[in-house]
Every structure is written in structure tokens, then in C-alpha cells.
Amino acid sequence: MRRIGVHVSVAGKIWESLERAKALGCNTMQIFSRNPRSWQAAEFDPSDIENFRRLKKEYDIAPVAVHIPYIINLATPIDGLYKKSIIAYIEDIARADVLGAEYVVTHLGSHVGTGEDKGIRRFSVALNQIINKAGIKTIILLENTAGSGSCIGYRFEHIKRIINALDHPERVGVCLDTAHTFESGYDIKTKAGLEKTLKEFDKLIGLDKIRVVHFNDSLSTVGSHVDRHQHIGKGNIGLAAMKRIINHPGLRGAAFIMETPKKTDKDDRRNIKIAYGLLRS
Numbered sequence: 001m002r003r004i005g006v007h008v009s010v011a012g013k014i015w016e017s018l019e020r021a022k023a024l025g026c027n028t029m030q031i032f033s034r035n036p037r038s039w040q041a042a043e044f045d046p047s048d049i050e051n052f053r054r055l056k057k058e059y060d061i062a063p064v065a066v067h068i069p070y071i072i073n074l075a076t077p078i079d080g081l082y083k084k085s086i087i088a089y090i091e092d093i094a095r096a097d098v099l100g101a102e103y104v105v106t107h108l109g110s111h112v113g114t115g116e117d118k119g120i121r122r123f124s125v126a127l128n129q130i131i132n133k134a135g136i137k138t139i140i141l142l143e144n145t146a147g148s149g150s151c152i153g154y155r156f157e158h159i160k161r162i163i164n165a166l167d168h169p170e171r172v173g174v175c176l177d178t179a180h181t182f183e184s185g186y187d188i189k190t191k192a193g194l195e196k197t198l199k200e201f202d203k204l205i206g207l208d209k210i211r212v213v214h215f216n217d218s219l220s221t222v223g224s225h226v227d228r229h230q231h232i233g234k235g236n237i238g239l240a241a242m243k244r245i246i247n248h249p250g251l252r253g254a255a256f257i258m259e260t261p262k263k264t265d266k267d268d269r270r271n272i273k274i275a276y277g278l279l280r281s
Contacts, residue, residue, distance in 0.1 A: 002252075004026065004256050004258075004275050005024075005029040007067070008021045018052065018055040024265060024272060030257045031067070033096060037071055039071065041092070063255050064103070066095070069088070070107075071085075072092075074123045075111050078112070093140070104141065105141045107151070108120075108142060108143070109152060120158055124165035142162060143174075143177055144181060146184050146224075154184035155184070163209075176251075176254075177213075177259075178218075178245055179217065179220075180214070183225060185223040188237065189238060198250050210254050211254055212257055214257055214258070215256040216229040216258060217231060217237045222236065229260055231270070232278075246278050246279060247278070258271050
């Protein structure tokens with residue numbers, strides 16, 4: 001069974017996110033485990049954890065990916081923020097682990113003008129500390145970025161360098177965002193471009209490392225480095241290309257999770273229906 005879902009709100013009780021996912025027709029999902037723009041995180045009530053794990057199993061929603069908050073920056077040159085980010089990251093991955101989430105998804109952060117090499121080194125050192133200290137089962141997924149501003153992670157080489165610097169690279173996988181891939185300059189719109197992109201990824205990192213695909217069309221153009229997601233088939237990647245991506249044999253083991261624009265639940269239902277419709281029988 002292919003796994004298709006969306007990013008779901010955690011308003012109210014954490015386990016209610018599973019109810020929402022089920023109602024939308026998801027069999028996988030992504031959530032934040034807390035407010036993504038706040039350092040504060042309330043502890044989970046034991047009964048909420050129990051309900052989350054029970055419903056996850058009952059509804060067969062897997063994998064569950066927990067996205068790391070936006071305020072965390074493991075590539076920053078600012079020591080105070082760097083240390084605070086490491087502490088918050090360990091807390092967040094522990095929260096994901098206690099929920100039984102399979103994955104934690106993380107952007108690679110911003111070097112804030114100090115250069116990509118320094119940013120990649122800072123991130124790698126921090127992630128090594130996190131993995132060694134956290135002692136968790138949850139796999140960390142490095143998400144590629146569009147490359148706006150001073151963000152690292154917009155080239156596959158960045159991800160390779162980080163994984164190669166880890167003591168335990170087996171604890172890390174990749175979340176490949178289709179919009180970010182396109183926006184960072186990999187032309188996945190054409191059949192030849194998609195094959196070239198995935199061949200390059202496989203050579204550098206290995207397609208088996210891709211555990212989640214953020215299945216997003218792009219409002220921005222190829223190589224623009226502007227992160228703007230769009231509904232499936234309504235953007236510059238287009239429906240034909242999105243169909244090739246979701247059916248590519250090298251990605252069949254990944255969960256496809258959408259982060260498309262959302263005014264109401266109807267938007268999510270429409271994109272989920274389209275995604276399923278793109279699958280070949």
C-alpha cells in the first residue's frame with residue numbers, strides 16, 4: 001500500500017491530529033509536536049501519549065513524521081542560539097520518540113552569512129551531539145531546501161557531507177521536497193531531468209535514504225531559490241511531472257506527504273485525491 005498524506009494540525013489534544021488525518025483520507029501524516037515558532041513546549045499528558053499510540057495503530061497511519069520547529073537553527077554562528085537550538089532539538093526528538101513517530105524532519109538551517117562550509121560544519125557537529133545524547137529510535141530526516149538567503153541544504157552535496165560527518169549515519173535519512181528540489185535548480189519537470197536528478201542523488205547519497213517525499217508543486221520557477229508551494233498540478237512542475245515522480249520506482253518505498261496551500265480541509269482532500277489518482281495501478 002502506498003502511503004499518502006498531508007501535514008496535519010495538532011490543535012487541541014495531540015492525538016486529535018490522527019483523527020483529522022483519518023478523516024482526510026491519509027494513511028501517513030506530518031505534524032509539529034508543539035508551536036513551531038516558540039521555544040516553549042508543554043509536556044504531554046500520559047493519557048494523550050497512550051491515545052496517540054493507540055489511534056496510530058488502529059488507523060494504520062504510518063509513518064508519522066514530526067517536523068522540527070522553524071526557530072531551531074543548527075547552522076547558526078551565534079553561540080547562544082546554537083546551544084539553545086541543540087537543547088530544543090533533543091527535547092523535540094524525545095517528544096517524537098515518545099509518540100512512536102518514525103521520523104523527525106529537519107531543515108538544515110542558515111549560516112547567516114558565515115559561508116556554507118562553516119554552516120555545514122556547525123550543523124554536522126550539532127547533529128552528532130544530538131544523536132549521541134538523545135538515545136532515541138526515531139530516524140532524523142534531512143530535508144533539502146530551496147536555497148533562499150543563507151540556507152544550506154539546497155545541493156545534494158550538502159546532505160552528503162553532513163551524513164559523512166556523523167558517527168551514526170544509519171540514524172539519518174532524507175526528506176526530499178519536490179518543490180525545493182525544483183526551486184534549487186534541479187529540473188525535475190522533464191522526464192530526462194527527473195532521471196538525471198535522481199541518478200545524481202543515488203550516486204551521492206543513495207535513493208534508499210529517501211524515507212519521505214514532501215510532494216509539493218511549486219509556484220516558483222526552476223532555480224529561483226524562492227520557496228513557494230502550490231497545489232498538485234497547479235504549479236510550474238505540473239501534473240505530468242508530478243505523476244512521473246510519484247510513480248518513479250526509485251521512490252516507491254517513501255511516504256508522500258503534501259504541504260500544499262490550505263484554506264480549508266477541502267484543499268487537502270482535493271490534493272490527496274489527485275495524488276492517489278496519479279498512481280498507476
